[in-house]
Amino acid sequence: MSKIHVIIPAAGSGSRLGDKIPKQFARIENRTVIEYIEGIFSRVSVIDSISIALHPDEKFISSGNCQFSNKTKVLYCGGQTRSQTVFNALCNIHDTKDDDWILVHDAARIGITESIINQFITEISSDKVGGIVAIPVPDTVKKVNKNLEVVATENRECLWLAQTPQMFKCKTLKHAIQSFDGSPTDEAEAVEAIGLQPKIFEGSALNFKITYPEDLYRAQSAINIIKKGAL
Numbered sequence: 113m114s115k116i117h118v119i120i121p122a123a124g125s126g127s128r129l130g131d132k133i134p135k136q137f138a139r140i141e142n143r144t145v146i147e148y149i150e151g152i153f154s155r156v157s158v159i160d161s162i163s164i165a166l167h168p169d170e171k172f173i174s175s176g177n178c179q180f181s182n183k184t185k186v187l188y189c190g191g192q193t194r195s196q197t198v199f200n201a202l203c204n205i206h207d208t209k210d211d212d213w214i215l216v217h218d219a220a221r222i223g224i225t226e227s228i229i230n231q232f233i234t235e236i237s238s239d240k241v242g243g244i245v246a247i248p249v250p251d252t253v254k255k256v257n258k259n260l261e262v263v264a265t266e267n268r269e270c271l272w273l274a275q276t277p278q279m280f281k282c283k284t285l286k287h288a289i290q291s292f293d294g295s296p297t298d299e300a301e302a303v304e305a306i307g308l309q310p311k312i313f314e315g316s317a318l319n320f321k322i323t324y325p326e327d328l329y330r331a332q333s334a335i336n337i338i339k340k341g342a343l
Contacts, residue, residue, distance in 0.1 A: 147178050162185070211281055213237060225338055244276070253265070253266040320334075
């Protein structure tokens with residue numbers, strides 16, 4: 113039976129947040145962002161393991177500032193890019209088989225919920241390729257040229273905003289990242305490049321990525337909404 117492993121790449125500096133520490137270690141309420149996210153995944157019973165992939169020089173967690181569940185291991189294997197970090201983590205997770213599922217989740221998407229994760233795993237695990245959480249594009253999308261002049265209006269019915277988690281078989285994901293020419297923006301792009309078509313699972317607008325300082329306030333609001341049972 114295939115196991116399910118989660119990788120949380122957390123080796124980035126989060127420079128756009130404008131803080132002295134990476135965004136995954138910013139505090140919301142009494143926990144860091146990474147602790148909050150790890151806690152959500154650790155409560156999903158079908159998940160077998162969680163690996164948090166950090167930069168080799170990261171000292172924040174080793175200094176005892178974070179607490180994680182028994183499912184979780186911290187790996188100091190971060191690379192120069194997200195895809196390198198994910199690949200390094202794949203190579204460091206013990207006892208994985210080719211047909212095990214790998215879920216990759218951003219270290220700064222705090223609006224994910226146990227309900228979404230469980231539904232996502234149930235639906236995507238029956239797909240031969242795998243898939244991603246995403247939401248439909250809500251606004252009109254304009255294509256521009258290098259002079260910022262509008263050259264076309266895109267059909268938004270065919271456009272989705274990619275989120276995480278993204279879920280693929282271990283063998284597929286390793287091969288996709290290894291063979292990609294350059295650095296893919298996410299796991300799905302690497303899988304697409306080897307000719308496969310990941311499936312879309314509709315997520316939530318609350319599952320946005322913390323990028324700028326004001327996003328920490330949005331994250332707190334998202335947590336409050338989730339706690340009230342809206343998701």
